[in-house]
Structure formats: structure tokens, C-alpha cells
Amino acid sequence: MSGFTQNDQVAINTIRALAADVVGKANSGHPGAPMGMAPVAHVLFSKFMRFNSKNPKWINRDRFVLSNGHACALQYILLHLAGYKVSMDDLKAFRQIDSITPGHPELGVTDGIEVTTGPLGQGISNAVGLAIAQAHMGAVFNKDNFNLIDNYTYVFTGDGCLQEGVASEACSLAGHLKLGNLIAVYDDNKITIDGDTAVSFTEDVEQRFKSYGWEVLHVEKGDDDIAAIEAALKEAQKTKDQPTIINLKTTIGFGSLKQGGHDVHGAPLKKDDITQLKKKFGFNPDETFAVPKETYDIYNAAAEKGAKAEEEWKTLFKQYSEKYPKEASELTRRVEGRLPEGWEKALPTYTTSDAAVGSRKLSETTISKLAEVLPELVGGSADLTGSNLTRWKNAEDFQHPSSGLGSYAGRYFRFGVREHGMAAICNGIAAYGGLIPFGATFLNFVSYAAGAVRLSALSHLRVLQVATHDSIGLGEDGPTHQPVETAAWLRAIPNLAFWRPADGNETSASYLVSILSQHTPSVLAFSRQNLPQLANSSIEKAAKGGYVLEEVENADVTIVSTGSEVPLALGAVEQLKSKGIKARLVSIPCFEVFDSQSREYRLSVLPSGAPILSVEAYSTFGWGQYSHDHFGLKAWGASGPYDQVYKKFDITPEGIAKRAEKVVAFYKKRGQPVFSPLISALDDISDE
Structure with missing residues (x-):
């Protein structure tokens, strides 16, 4: 094992045994994937991840996303070992009421969780958003010899995630954008709840990702070849103009009597199985939740290395502040979540003497005004720019510089016909920090993005969905495009603001409140047909919602x-x-x-x-x-x-x-x- 010692193998087996104990005590959960992915998780967190567990919000930390969120026992164990505010008692309270170790990872509940995952395909799509956000922030703020924003986004994903359509949408766009800061590890254990993937999923995943424009790497013995895992991650880091997916062959539930089968996917191990597992790995079968000192030592060293990296970053930022005070002030403001002073004065107001226009046009005017005063406002449309009216004058597209179509400093996104991917990517952008993202489509097609919209609300992320053509008023396109039922389900989602403004002042109010609502997403529904300006409306009145x-x-x-x-x-x-x-x-x-x-x-x-x-x-x-x-x-x-x-x-x-x-x-x-x-x-x- 190049660069590794026997203590690393002990740490890996500790993770496996802890996964069995965590799920076993709860009598609920998924032990198989944590046990199978323990080696790659250990290598990633002990050798590659740059983090400071004492300051989980350091802006230039590496992001880790567990897209196969059912395997969250693995993530909680890693957070505990690495010194985050996840105690052994928290591991013992897995899946219990009011614990910080819920049944799937939730943003805002547990330190170190970057995005809410569990609904399959969402996490890897969020990861694309996190990578986009890093690329944009780096392009805006980095200077020669000052790489302030250069973190990686790592994501673990599995067969279930890659079968979901939203993952295809997001990964296709990631390849187009050449996001070299995105590294995915595909847990290729060939098992889903229904059994062997042979029953439903026999596509060539590697060829699929190659066609997207990803770099594809392989590790054949993911159960024990940690040197190969390390080499693959190093190789992935070298690739700067492609996202990378590492096809990692693993055995689900490695060490269990039922390893390799679907029985170990979503149910606790039997008592006798846990006993033999611990004996096999050299642990006392009568002890539970045991962690050798050597394992803690490895993770303490990784945490100390990360803390040192942040201190070095602070020194670099101080030098940056002296040379680029304006940019440093702007970055600080954004990271702290403060809006520019007086930004709301840019919101247009209207009287009855102003012309009747469609509220989608009023929205365009508002976006154009806000784009001038809110540099953190970024977004785009799902191939409906000319209909949604979301692109402001002189906007630059977010594109890889080699494309000749824009740059990573661009703020306008061409999401393509990918409504679900768009919404999930926006969740990742919002979760990164320093940016306020919006997506756009027809209101009816927000339904295509329902899974990601729901998670925006659950995650308390400020994401705006601009939804034009909001009613039967869109006319000739007919019932297939007219959103008769859409408002009802959007209004039913807790912590989501569905806006349907009646004129220009109400339109401005919808943007005002949506941007001020730092922890609530919004869907803003706008008309195609012209609407008159109302005599007694005002931004102040409409900002109360009614x-x-x-x-x-x-x-x-x-x-x-x-x-x-x-x-x-x-x-x-x-x-x-x-x-x-x-x-x-x-x-x-x-x-x-x-x-x-x-x-x-x-x-x-x-x-x-x-x-x-x-x-x-x-x-x-x-x-x-x-x-x-x-x-x-x-x-x-x-x-x-x-x-x-x-x-x-x-x-x-x-x-x-x-x-x-x-x-x-x-x-x-x-x-x-x-x-x-x-x-x-x-x-x-x-x-x-």
C-alpha cells in the first residue's frame, strides 16, 4: 500500500463496523453502501478533502456530496471522525426524533452537510451546481498569484442516482461546461433495492459519460486497493477541462455474510452477522461504537491539515485585500450574505399612465435593473430565453472560455431543455454561498422540476424560479401548456413562496421579497398577455403578500x-x-x-x-x-x-x-x- 499503513486498513474496517452498529442500533437504515464505500471514503477524507471541521463554512473548503444519501451513516461517521460537531451520542441517535443524524442528510441540520440528498439524482445534480459556483466565483475574484477560490467538489453516487433523469440532465451540462473541478465516484456495486442491476440497468455507464465529455477512470478492486483509489483521485485532480467520474467496483455490505446482495442494501445486519464481521476485522464483538485511537489520530491529522490550509488562506486573503481592496470587500460582503446598500432602489415603480404589458416583460425590466446592482444575481433559462425574457442587456454567458461563447465569469446560464437539472443545479449554486441563482421556464414545466423545487424549500435555499406563461392566458398552445393545477401544489409546499403579481408594482414586490428571503425559495409566475397598471397598487403593499x-x-x-x-x-x-x-x-x-x-x-x-x-x-x-x-x-x-x-x-x-x-x-x-x-x-x- 503506497503511502498507507496498517492503521489505514484499521480505519477502513472501523468505518465498516461503525456503519453496522449505527444502523443496527437504529434498527433502520442502509449499511451496505457505507460498508462497500468505506475504503474510498477513508482515502478521500484522510488524503484529499480540504476542510476545517472547526469552521465548516470556510468558503474555499472542498465540497463533499453524498448523492446516494441513503448511505448517510457513512457521512455521519466521517464527520464524527474528522472532528465536526457530530458526537458518538449523535451516531447512536441515528434516525431518531430531533437528532442531528436524520435518515438522509439535511442541509442546516448537521455541520458538514453541504446539500440535502436522498431523492436519487439530486445530489450529483447539486454537485454540478456547486462546481459551477466555484468556477464562477473563481473567475470573478481570483487574480494572478491569488487563487482564493479553487476548491474541488467531490460526489459519491450510485446506480440509483445514475438511473434518474435529473442526473443525466445535470451531468450532460457539466460535460458541456468542462467543469474540471468536479470529481464523482460511482459506486458500481450493481445492486439496487430490486436486486441485481441486470434486471433493469445494463447500459454502458462509462460510454455514456464519455459521450457527455467526462473523463472516465476505473478502479477494479474498490474493496481493498486503496493505492489504486488514491491514484485515481490524483489523476482526476490533474484534469482541468473535464469533470471526472471514477468507476469504482465495490462489494455492497463488504464483510457481511450477505455481502454482494440486495438484502444488505436497506436493512440492519443480524446480530450474528455483526459478531462475525467484527471478529473478521479484528474487533471485540462485544463492543459497540468502538474507534481505535489510531483511527482518530489519522482524522485529527487531516483536520489539522485543513485548519492550517484555512490559516494560509487567511494570510493570502489579507495580502489580496491590500492589493485588491475593492474585490476583497465585495467577496466578504457576498460570503457574509449581505446585500449591497440601497439595492432595492433599483426596483421599478409604475402608475396608471404606464402602458399595459405582460408581467413577463415587467419581470425582464426588473431583472435588468437588478443585474446592475446585484452582481451575485446569476441565472438563465431552460432554452426559453426569448420567451421567458430573462437575459439582460450586455449579459455574458457562463461558458468554458475555450468555447468562444462566453467565460466562467459570465452570469447568464444556458441550461438547455433541462428543467429538472436546472432547478437542482440552482440548489447547488445557492448552497455554495455568495450567489443568488434563478432558473426560468414556463410555469407548467416547473412541474418537470418538482423534485428539486421541493428540496429548495426543505433546504431553505434562496432560489428563484421565473415561471412565465402562467395561465390560460398563454392562449393558442392550449391545455398541454396551461398550468391549471400547478399553483396548488406549489402553494402546498412548506417554506416556498409562489408569487403571481397583477402588475408592475406587484412584480417589483415579488423580486424584493424573494431576494430578501435568504432562507426561502420563490416561484414567480408571470403572464404572457398584457396587464394594465393598477391605480392603488404599490411595492410596499404587495410586499405583504396580500x-x-x-x-x-x-x-x-x-x-x-x-x-x-x-x-x-x-x-x-x-x-x-x-x-x-x-x-x-x-x-x-x-x-x-x-x-x-x-x-x-x-x-x-x-x-x-x-x-x-x-x-x-x-x-x-x-x-x-x-x-x-x-x-x-x-x-x-x-x-x-x-x-x-x-x-x-x-x-x-x-x-x-x-x-x-x-x-x-x-x-x-x-x-x-x-x-x-x-x-x-x-x-x-x-x-x-
């Missing part, structure tokens, strides 16, 4: 709406007035933000005393929390000019007014007090 657009005393009815239906509802208010019916109008561009306001404020917007009718050209699912009656779409949309589509479904000022009259008459006939839907018997129940 507000009164038209007030009237002793109202007979309140109409509440969003987006492109608000002007139609305003027309209905005027028609009702001519019939002697007093109608208030409320706009709620964002449920999530409105719900965060005080109870007093929300009840002032949606008070008791008169019935409330919601109007939206979507499914009415979810509106019961705000309105007594709901007017929307009961099925799919239709193909035709947008105004005719609205007319077909009677979502017009006349159609809205007609339904509002029925609502007023119904509640007057009942003759009972009308309480706001916001009032609940459970209001005084604590959420704690």
Missing part, C-alpha cells in the same frame, strides 16, 4: 384574486357598483407571505361581515382558506386566442360579476353572520 386594492364601506362582497385575473375582477367591481352592489377587491400575489403577516393585518384584508369570492384561472383547490366561494377552472384549459379562452370559461368581468351577485344573494338569504375564513377554532393552538 392587500386591499379597492376599499368600500359596508361592502356586500369581497372579491379576492391574483395575477391576470385581478384586472378582470376590477372590471367586475365596476359592474357591480352600477347595480348597487358594494364590492371590495383584494389582491393576494403570495399566499406564503400573506400568511406570515399579523392576524390583525390579515383580518383587515379579509374581514368578517361580508362573503368573500375568490377568482383565479386555475383549479380552485386551496382557496378555502381565504374565501367562502371559489370561481376558477374545473378541468383543463383550451386552445385559442387568450381572450377567447377566458371567454369560454366565463372568466370575464361579466362572468365574475354574475357569480358575485349569486354569492351576495345566497348569504343575504341565509341571514346569518358571515365570519372571515381566517377565523378558526384552532387559532389559539400553539404551533410549537
Whole structure:
């Protein structure tokens, strides 16, 4: 073993035995992959990873992503050994309530976890985003003799991840972008839950990645040839213009009586199996969670080496600050997560004298203004730039310099037709730090990215999804493109803000709150058709998520709406007035933000005393929390000019007014007090 001692083999076997103990005590989890990947994990963390476990947020640390997140016992063990805030008691609390060692790695729960993984394919796609972020930050801030940002992103991945479509999308783009800072280790153990991969996955993975433009390396004996593992990682580091995938042949559950089979994939080892395993590896079978001093010594040395690397980096940064004070100040601001002073003044405001335009065009204007004052704002479109209107004037594309199409300093991304990959990559960019990413597509196709959007929210990542063509108002493309149900599931996701602005001021407000919301992702839905500027809207009002657009005393009815239906509802208010019916109008561009306001404020917007009718050209699912009656779409949309589509479904000022009259008459006939839907018997129940 070149450069290794017997203590390294002991450390590897310690990891294997700990994996069996961790999963065994929880009586839940996946011991097989941790046991099979113990050798490569040991080599990576003891010889290659640059980290400081006492400062897990050092910006130039190497990033490690466990894409096969079910194997998280491995990652928790490594974090414990390396001196992160993961104690032996935390390992013993694996998969238990309120522990910092949950069933899959979660960003923000455990120090040293870079991204939330578990849903297969997400982690390797996040890793592409992390590598992109490093390449961009390095291109912006590095100077001759000052490589401040030059870390690697390492990712472990398995057969399950590589079968998921999102991994193909992201890895294809990584190859195009020639991300030489990205190194993946493919745990080629040929086992998934259903058994041997022969039943479903017989493609040539190596040829596939070669076709993507990746460097492909091999380690045939991943169970014990740690010298070959070290050599492959060294070779991967030398390659600067290609991402690398190392095909590592391993035996799942190595050392178990059931090694090599799917039985060891997702279930604890039996007691007798753990006993023989420990005897085989030279451990006392009566001891659990045992770590030899020699193993701790190896990892302490690695941690000390990383701490020294950070101190050297600090010295370099001090010299950089003296020579490049402006750049140093800017890097510090970004890493600390502070926004530039007064950036919000760039947000455009509107009056009724301004022209009616589609909110996707209003979004374009806002992005263009923000791009000038927020250098950390980066993003692009899933091959719909000309439709999403997301590229600002003089934007440079993020491309490998050799392409002649841009540079790594570019801030605009050409994601290609890869909606799911785009969203997952944006998660990785956001997780890196110092950047605010956005992706863009039609609202309907955010559904293609659902898995990654959900993880944005769970991970508390500030990612913006610009979603244009947001309703039946896109017209002739018809039901295949008209997102009737999309808003409902987006609004149902905890910690995700779904915005549907009705005019220019509301559009500016949606960007204001989305950028200020450092730990909440946002989906911003914009119209294709033109929308008038509303008389009583403002950024300040809309930033509360909901507000009164038209007030009237002793109202007979309140109409509440969003987006492109608000002007139609305003027309209905005027028609009702001519019939002697007093109608208030409320706009709620964002449920999530409105719900965060005080109870007093929300009840002032949606008070008791008169019935409330919601109007939206979507499914009415979810509106019961705000309105007594709901007017929307009961099925799919239709193909035709947008105004005719609205007319077909009677979502017009006349159609809205007609339904509002029925609502007023119904509640007057009942003759009972009308309480706001916001009032609940459970209001005084604590959420704690």
C-alpha cells in the first residue's frame, strides 16, 4: 500500500463496523453502501478533502456530496471522525426524533452537510451546481498569484442516482461546461433495492459519460486497493477541462455474510452477522461504537491539515485585500450574505399612465435593473430565453472560455431543455454561498422540476424560479401548456413562496421579497398577455403578500384574486357598483407571505361581515382558506386566442360579476353572520 499503513486498513474496517452498529442500533437504515464505500471514503477524507471541521463554512473548503444519501451513516461517521460537531451520542441517535443524524442528510441540520440528498439524482445534480459556483466565483475574484477560490467538489453516487433523469440532465451540462473541478465516484456495486442491476440497468455507464465529455477512470478492486483509489483521485485532480467520474467496483455490505446482495442494501445486519464481521476485522464483538485511537489520530491529522490550509488562506486573503481592496470587500460582503446598500432602489415603480404589458416583460425590466446592482444575481433559462425574457442587456454567458461563447465569469446560464437539472443545479449554486441563482421556464414545466423545487424549500435555499406563461392566458398552445393545477401544489409546499403579481408594482414586490428571503425559495409566475397598471397598487403593499386594492364601506362582497385575473375582477367591481352592489377587491400575489403577516393585518384584508369570492384561472383547490366561494377552472384549459379562452370559461368581468351577485344573494338569504375564513377554532393552538 503506497503511502498507507496498517492503521489505514484499521480505519477502513472501523468505518465498516461503525456503519453496522449505527444502523443496527437504529434498527433502520442502509449499511451496505457505507460498508462497500468505506475504503474510498477513508482515502478521500484522510488524503484529499480540504476542510476545517472547526469552521465548516470556510468558503474555499472542498465540497463533499453524498448523492446516494441513503448511505448517510457513512457521512455521519466521517464527520464524527474528522472532528465536526457530530458526537458518538449523535451516531447512536441515528434516525431518531430531533437528532442531528436524520435518515438522509439535511442541509442546516448537521455541520458538514453541504446539500440535502436522498431523492436519487439530486445530489450529483447539486454537485454540478456547486462546481459551477466555484468556477464562477473563481473567475470573478481570483487574480494572478491569488487563487482564493479553487476548491474541488467531490460526489459519491450510485446506480440509483445514475438511473434518474435529473442526473443525466445535470451531468450532460457539466460535460458541456468542462467543469474540471468536479470529481464523482460511482459506486458500481450493481445492486439496487430490486436486486441485481441486470434486471433493469445494463447500459454502458462509462460510454455514456464519455459521450457527455467526462473523463472516465476505473478502479477494479474498490474493496481493498486503496493505492489504486488514491491514484485515481490524483489523476482526476490533474484534469482541468473535464469533470471526472471514477468507476469504482465495490462489494455492497463488504464483510457481511450477505455481502454482494440486495438484502444488505436497506436493512440492519443480524446480530450474528455483526459478531462475525467484527471478529473478521479484528474487533471485540462485544463492543459497540468502538474507534481505535489510531483511527482518530489519522482524522485529527487531516483536520489539522485543513485548519492550517484555512490559516494560509487567511494570510493570502489579507495580502489580496491590500492589493485588491475593492474585490476583497465585495467577496466578504457576498460570503457574509449581505446585500449591497440601497439595492432595492433599483426596483421599478409604475402608475396608471404606464402602458399595459405582460408581467413577463415587467419581470425582464426588473431583472435588468437588478443585474446592475446585484452582481451575485446569476441565472438563465431552460432554452426559453426569448420567451421567458430573462437575459439582460450586455449579459455574458457562463461558458468554458475555450468555447468562444462566453467565460466562467459570465452570469447568464444556458441550461438547455433541462428543467429538472436546472432547478437542482440552482440548489447547488445557492448552497455554495455568495450567489443568488434563478432558473426560468414556463410555469407548467416547473412541474418537470418538482423534485428539486421541493428540496429548495426543505433546504431553505434562496432560489428563484421565473415561471412565465402562467395561465390560460398563454392562449393558442392550449391545455398541454396551461398550468391549471400547478399553483396548488406549489402553494402546498412548506417554506416556498409562489408569487403571481397583477402588475408592475406587484412584480417589483415579488423580486424584493424573494431576494430578501435568504432562507426561502420563490416561484414567480408571470403572464404572457398584457396587464394594465393598477391605480392603488404599490411595492410596499404587495410586499405583504396580500392587500386591499379597492376599499368600500359596508361592502356586500369581497372579491379576492391574483395575477391576470385581478384586472378582470376590477372590471367586475365596476359592474357591480352600477347595480348597487358594494364590492371590495383584494389582491393576494403570495399566499406564503400573506400568511406570515399579523392576524390583525390579515383580518383587515379579509374581514368578517361580508362573503368573500375568490377568482383565479386555475383549479380552485386551496382557496378555502381565504374565501367562502371559489370561481376558477374545473378541468383543463383550451386552445385559442387568450381572450377567447377566458371567454369560454366565463372568466370575464361579466362572468365574475354574475357569480358575485349569486354569492351576495345566497348569504343575504341565509341571514346569518358571515365570519372571515381566517377565523378558526384552532387559532389559539400553539404551533410549537
